[in-house]
Amino acid sequence: MSVNADQVRHVAKLARIAMSDAEVEAMVPEFNNILGWVEQLGEVDTDGVEPLTAVIDNHLRLRNDVVNDGDCRDAVLKNAPDAQHGFFAVPKVIE
């Protein structure tokens, strides 16, 4: 598979990365280079092979239903670019 500038633009939109036309154009061949290279996996016969789910044999542990965190608004907001009245503020979202 290979991508064109429009597809790169679409991916950039999905990833929320602003890209100039020049950046998009420059990325097209790079993108295709990398995709072409990873596509060698097509040579591998994976019929009947399960995708890996856990790197190391291990079970998911579950936590007890105890409130032992939160109530730390100052820490939560401390690094915010714009915190107002205990909220994070963002450019107005219109639904």
Added chain:
Amino acid sequence: MVSDYRIQGATGDWEVVIGLEVHAQVVSNAKLFSGAATAFGAEPNTQVSLVDAAMPGMLPVPNRECIRQAVRTGMAIDAQINKWSRFDRKNYFYADLPQGYQISQLYHPLVGEGQITVLLDEKDEASAKTIGIERIHVEQDAGKLMHDQHPTMSYVDLNRSGVALMEIVSKPDMRSPAEAGAYLRKLRAILRYVGSCDGNMEEGSMRADVNVSVRKPGEEFGTRTETKNVNSVRFVMAVIEHEARRQVDLIEEGGQVAQETRLYDPDKNVTRTLRSKEDAHDYRYFPDPDLLPLELEDSFLEECRASLPELPDAKRKRFEALGITAYNASVLTAEVETARWFDSLLDAGAEPKQAANWVVAELFGALNRLGKSIEDSPVSATHAAELLGLVADGTISGSIAKTVFEKMIESGDGASAIVEREGLKQTSDTGAIDAEIDKILAANADKVAEYKGGKQQLFGFFVGQTMKAMQGKANPGVVNERLRAKLD
């Protein structure tokens, strides 16, 4: 039962096809993946851990209780419980989604297929319809955005961020607004019986995405729209009506229904486009690498099953078997609190059929007047059983019982104590009754004559007069018997 709900169009009748995705907030102390509290109504961002705020390097650890509640819910709808499930990330950007993804379950949900049976007519078992459930998966809630606090900024509160939700996805099995309403009410009842969700729609504990399409009866499914986050049964029904009408009109005018996400505006009672398929999200689901597969042990499943309470259908059948009418049984089991209260009334020894009549007629009436719910009924189940017992054993009459009940509500005292104190005990003393009867017969000689002349219906008059003279305390059986002896 086949629904005959139809939308009348210019080209004939149309059938509406409905599926619901209900987001139900799981009852738990802490969030799904963090130890922050879940209580409703806290100050903004005070129930947020560093995990919920998606600080760099923070990791999710699942809350056992949330998994347990979802499993119990699955068991309550006879669903397949998947012993191996997994969490996936649903990737999209929004200001209320700190991680940039929601941890959810797409490929391997915790709960598979199940079903819920609804009664479209509470008095009629034949109106039963089974609605299929596709799946229940567990996922995180998002935060909240406030748009009206600042002219150019929206405010983000993450208190809800990370709260556990069950997404309960029905099959497209409903065919009318009434069916959808019945399904939602029944689902809500089951969740509340199980205790996995408080069902509080005003606080957002339950909200529905409503999938609607229309078709000519017997034809293939049409293109559906999804109206998001509808937060009452009434609104869900309104959305279906409105959306079905809109789609029929659109198609008949030669248009095509677009597969899109819509929003409901309750003030104007319309739905409008939120986003169309072309700019739909590409969620890029993939297994969350921070979380291993969730594997449930048999002992865990056994505990889940053992802890399930008697569910509405079973309870209703048991009540009916006790001689309670289908209608009363249905009313008494619709809300878990009512059912529990009624069960304790039975446990306290009340006779089922009379108890049911009394609760539905007297207690509900009184609670209504007082604006109280059954959990804070001023008369306890024990006291109520005592009252019903006094009627059953002839200590007081039915009409005195009403008086006693009023006094119980006022004072909170027990029935016997009130009867004793106020001297309301019913008398079977034939001497006292005979004396009153004699006075009444003497004072109404003309009516006695009429009665003897064949006007049988006057018997009730004599009973009434006697009871009145006895201030309601005479045993009606004895009064009847003595009157007959004297008149016939």
Added chain:
Amino acid sequence: MGELNIKTIAQLRDGFRAGEFSAREIAEEFNAAVEAGRALNVYTVETPENALAAADAADQARQSSDLKPLSGIPLGIKDLFATEGVDSTSGSNILKGFKPPYESTVSGKLKAAGAGMLGKLNMDEFAMGSSNETSAYGPVISPWKRNDGSNAALTPGGSSGGSSAAVAAGMAPGVTGTDTGGSIRQPAAFTGITGIKPTYGRCSRWGIVAFASSLDQAGPMARDVRDCAILLENMCGFDPKDATSLDLPVPQWEAGLSSDLKGKKVGIPVEYRIDGVPEEIDALWDKGVEWLRDAGAEPVKISLPHTKYALPTYYIIAPAEASSNLARYDGVRYGLRESPEGGNLDAMYAATRSAGFGAEVKRRIMIGTYVLSAGFYDAYFTKAQKVRTLIKRDFAQAFGECDFILTPTAPSAAFGLNEKMSDPLAMYLNDVFAVPASLAGLPAMSVPGGLDSQGLPLGLHLIGRELDEQGILNAALAIEERAGFTHRAEKWW
């Protein structure tokens, strides 16, 4: 004095305990070395006061015989680790100024064990790179120079390039690194030091900025094998805050060190002999086999048939996970925010992320986004996870025939800055030997083997069975004893 900064952690620890010098003297000497080495661009933040405070506590503890395992030892901490109140930016502009109100589990454990912190170490942005050139703080300059008089600035490797250079230049006796696809082992090899990535799940990932969650593992980098064992013991352990953390006791790796390899079999994977790798590297590999044989191990040929596919597999899975892990850098809650005049929320996201991320990070986010997107997920991501299963299976089979595996660490010695930046694929090939073990979650380490003809260090790479860190530490010790690698970069800075 004046020699403390080239001692090993074991020497510092033992000398301090014996009263030969104080912890404060150690800290002061390293603080001075850090300051004197600024030309190398190793540290992004210097925290001399932290190192001194820990040293004073250690000196006090010595008086009251209340010593902890790392009392008196100052360490450098890779910038990927959240350190409370100290800038933790993962080498990225998007986190500029971010001071976490929390401490990563691993750095917290080291501090609880008595260690001080010299500062935060430069790295490739979000650990994405093999040369430390993608850092928003600029590249780290390796202390090493070629012996050809060219004076070219060389890479210390990446992504833990600040970490490797710090140890190699005597600016820390030991450091933390992280390894997603070779980021501990390749820089260790490039700078003539030792580094180990333990089994996935041994070190908690809590508080370490995520790159690719199913691959990321922290580990120590130090002068020698013993030092790695000492640090590793104090970094590992079960953490209930990481759902992938292994609930196992931490072995006493230092006490377990033994270079007697009698009865052990060392696997030599035929597929690791690849075209284009300099002969010197193959020759060193052969030497490594001989050293291990000398220590009692029996070499056996093994096959890891899917080796060739490890890198492409990695370059699907790691970017995919990264594209999602890095979605949280959106300008809302911390870090950089770029708000175009009159722009909406989406415009803020796009501008923030465009300005905050560097080229390599953007490239990987883009690739990762693409391979997960509708219509491509199965062809790329699912396929890669299947091949990953086969790679893991290869190792399981190989470990039926051997106890550990020996390969070169990297296909070349350190290269010059700017040499490979224009060709991403050429850069990715640096990790060809390191990545398979990462995909399989296995413990692996690099130990110096010798110098190439240009006078630059080359590393040997050991891969162990799941949880068998001791096995590779011991094999590495056997190599260390025989290689006699005592070379140090000559001080020019």
